[in-house]
Amino acid sequence: MNGCEGWVASAGHILGGTVLKVNGSSHSTDVRERAAEVARTVFGWPSLRPGQAEAVEAVVEGQDLLAVMATGYGKSAIYQIAAHLLEGPAVVVSPLIALQADQVRHLAERTHDDEEAVAVNSSQSASANRAAWESVASGAAEFVFLAPEQLAKEEVLERLEQARPGLVVVDEAHCVSAWGHDFRPDYLRLGAAIERLGHPRVLALTATGSAPVRDEIVERLGMRSPRIIVGGFDRPNIRLAVRRHEHDHEKEQAVLEQVVGLEQPGLLYVATRGDTERLADVLSERGLRAAAYHGGLKAGERREVHRRFSDGELDVAVATSAFGMGIDKADVRYVVHADITDSVDSYYQEVGRCGRDGEPATATLHYRQEDLGLRRFFAGGKADHARVRSVTSALSTGRPTPAGDLAESSGVSARALTGVLNLLIEAELVREEADGFTLVRKVADAEAIRAVDEVVDRRTRIDESRLAMVRGFAETLRCRRQYLLEYFGDAGTEPCGNCDTCESGSAYEHDDEDATSGFRVDERVEHPEWGEGRVMSVEDDRLTVFFESVGYKVLSRELVEEKGLLAPE
């Protein structure tokens, strides 16, 4: 079968590393034909792409599946078609209410059926939510869209249980790893919610996923022997460059000058809300149609900026990381970062918003070492000891307690409670059972606090190692694209010829010979101090390994071999 190049699928448990080429000569032509039929008759698509067909087939045959595919490739088609081939409605977990509304509208338009897709959330009236549940109960709704916070509610789980869903879709699944630990703790509770629904097939979808992020999605969602389909990450039409700066002011001038000179439209990412407004003002003065966008704007203002950008009424949107999900504008010509991001994953996701039409586009990172400070601050944070004490003492009855009762007896708000429970579960001090949360054994306050602090410290170390990797991108002398592709697991590429280090020749000077060590990318290894890890990249003189306890570590190959530091697991 042609068109499969660049696609790999791996089977087995997350720790299993079997990588298989997608097998085109499938024995289940039946499923494929039915999928193609649904695509044609229900959605009006002439045919399915290779990754899509493979994915639909796996899901329909009962496998859990993680699909990592570029935005615009058609991830939504996978769950839409699979849902039509399966009994029961599909529960679609989506991070933003605005995205839910988009999907509901598109599905209604496509199928000419208002009850086909419904959403339940806090932005709708109580009567609209009631009507949505009625459509689910009657079987009229094929899709129900929910934020993870909804799945934390007993009432919601009961209604879904009764509807006997055939599929749970987790859209933008990288949010599990990016947001679950602090920002939106209900993302870490999704696995338990899925179990509660009897573990229907799980389909996780995302456009970004380095190996550790993929592993975490699979683990946190409790996916069983999942199939993993990974599309190619390369976006060769995007020119990559980093410009280094000494002083803040000089950096800002360079950013403004560059943005004014580029072919429009484009995106300018900055770190703070204040900077979005300030730089948007300056760019307006310099003749561009510019607007600021950040999470602090009123809903109406956000919608309006989004609309103007999408409709081509803006040259540049100056935004924090709030701007992104749900943007599918094809002709964005550049993404400029005035500040470094918190990880390579975030950086590449934001960069990926330009050049979707395949035409040349540019991505420039303006980098100062001092900018890492803000990211370090965001990576920090401490557990609230008073809350931990309240929750552990409320749990000391020894009886399993539902979250609702626990919020009441501990005096901790429902939302903060979820965060504390996540930490206690990760510290292996609390277990979730069918009828509530329970301590695994009697625990003294001091021990609980020490254990929780350890979990938080481990998270911080991992976040800091992710920051170190994006710093590595900013400072590398090698080909920028090779660096990114290796980060995402595509080893053995050549210098790309379309980045600043290739242009300066530096990439070729530092293009390492083929690695000849015994280590290979993706291999699971064990380190005496840091425990289990996974090889991320192998270079001439060093190895990059992601350890579950400390995050990314760059190791000298000479030392590793001399001391026998890493043993295959």
Add this chain to the structure above:
DNA sequence: CGGTCCGCTTTTACAAGCGGACCGGTGCGGTAAT
């Protein structure tokens, strides 16, 4: 961690330098106040 702002000091400024305080991202849901 780094920047900005404010107020204090200082061989009395149409000023400058310093130290401390404060701030900084992503969104859900529900509640309180109009």
